[in-house]
Amino acid sequence: MPELAEVELARRQWAACHGDTIIDVNVHNKARIYRDCPSAALGILKGKILRSSHAHGKRMLFTFAPELHLEVHLGMSGKLSTAPPNYSEQKHDHLIVYTAKAALIFNDYRMFGRVMLHDCANPWADLPPQPQDSKFSLIHVRKLIKRHPKKPLKALLLDQNACPGIGNWMADEICWRLGIHPGIATGTLEAKKLRKEIRFVTFGSLKHVADKNSKASSDGFAPGSYVANVPPKNWLFQHRWKKGGICPKCKTTLARDTIASRTTAWCPNCQF
DNA sequence: ATCGATACCTGCGCGC
DNA sequence: TGCGCGCAGGTATCGA
Ligand SMILES: [Zn+2]
Numbered sequence: 162m163p164e165l166a167e168v169e170l171a172r173r174q175w176a177a178c179h180g181d182t183i184i185d186v187n188v189h190n191k192a193r194i195y196r197d198c199p200s201a202a203l204g205i206l207k208g209k210i211l212r213s214s215h216a217h218g219k220r221m222l223f224t225f226a227p228e229l230h231l232e233v234h235l236g237m238s239g240k241l242s243t244a245p246p247n248y249s250e251q252k253h254d255h256l257i258v259y260t261a262k263a264a265l266i267f268n269d270y271r272m273f274g275r276v277m278l279h280d281c282a283n284p285w286a287d288l289p290p291q292p293q294d295s296k297f298s299l300i301h302v303r304k305l306i307k308r309h310p311k312k313p314l315k316a317l318l319l320d321q322n323a324c325p326g327i328g329n330w331m332a333d334e335i336c337w338r339l340g341i342h343p344g345i346a347t348g349t350l351e352a353k354k355l356r357k358e359i360r361f362v363t364f365g366s367l368k369h370v371a372d373k374n375s376k377a378s379s380d381g382f383a384p385g386s387y388v389a390n391v392p393p394k395n396w397l398f399q400h401r402w403k404k405g406g407i408c409p410k411c412k413t414t415l416a417r418d419t420i421a422s423r424t425t426a427w428c429p430n431c432q433f
Numbered sequence: 434a435t436c437g438a439t440a441c442c443t444g445c446g447c448g449c
Numbered sequence: 450t451g452c453g454c455g456c457a458g459g460t461a462t463c464g465a
Pocket of ligand 1: 408410411412413428429430431432
């Protein structure tokens with residue numbers, strides 16, 4: 162599926178090089194990608210070993226030493242991939258890290274993504290629980306609802322401090338499974354149901370990453386093709402972009418509008 | 434404080 | 450064929 166799942170898939174691309182030594186770093190100095198961190202600082206990675214990697218919501222963290230981490234966010238169009246070590250820079254490549262065996266590439270044509278270095282032990286210490294974590298409890302979800310009672314459901318789902326990892330497509334999927342219009346105020350929701358569907362869609366997304374990975378692939382991933390092919394037909398996701406797309410439950414033509422500043426699709430028959 | 438609207442980019446597909 | 454427009458999976462930031 163989208164978003165969270167693609168982050169996880171992207172992380173795995175580079176994770177193939179865990180344990181390998183960085184022998185060269187090529188940065189695109191002028192790129193907006195480096196608005197949080199001077200690109201020249203990335204030279205410090207030379208000679209270091211990529212030890213491990215983690216994801217939290219849509220963020221990824223690649224660890225080189227206990228107090229040296231590279232954080233990557235894909236924005237709207239970022240991609241991570243690997244290539245043979247003789248790879249040379251392509252259009253919109255902003256970071257290429259070379260090991261003896263491979264080139265690790267970050268490419269992002271729209272440049273909404275970002276890359277930054279952290280020189281502390283745990284740069285993610287203050288991040289909120291993710292839907293797939295045990296800390297995303299019923300009590301936690303009740304607190305979220307209480308904290309944002311007037312916020313539209315869709316806006317709460319897209320708030321990365323509340324639901325890290327949920328993106329536009331997953332948010333619509335969750336609203337649709339809830340049978341609730343995405344514009345409805347959060348305060349009217351049942352925490353138990355909300356938590357259930359957030360977690361269903363989150364785990365479902367991650368499962369599809371595993372399914373996809375079980376087939377042999379790939380030289381870098383193409384979000385478009387991956388996303389279009391993997392999720393089941395009984396998810397809203399498969400229908401929401403087609404013009405005249407229909408609800409997989411009741412076959413009603415889906416409605417589309419901008420909600421929480423994002424294009425939103427819903428079934429006017431199943432959601433209100 | 435919280436909220437919604439806007440800015441930030443490039444590329445693609447559509448209608449004229 | 451070419452051009453202009455709207456739109457794209459995200460989020461920092463700035464006003465009300
Ligand atoms: Zn329906």
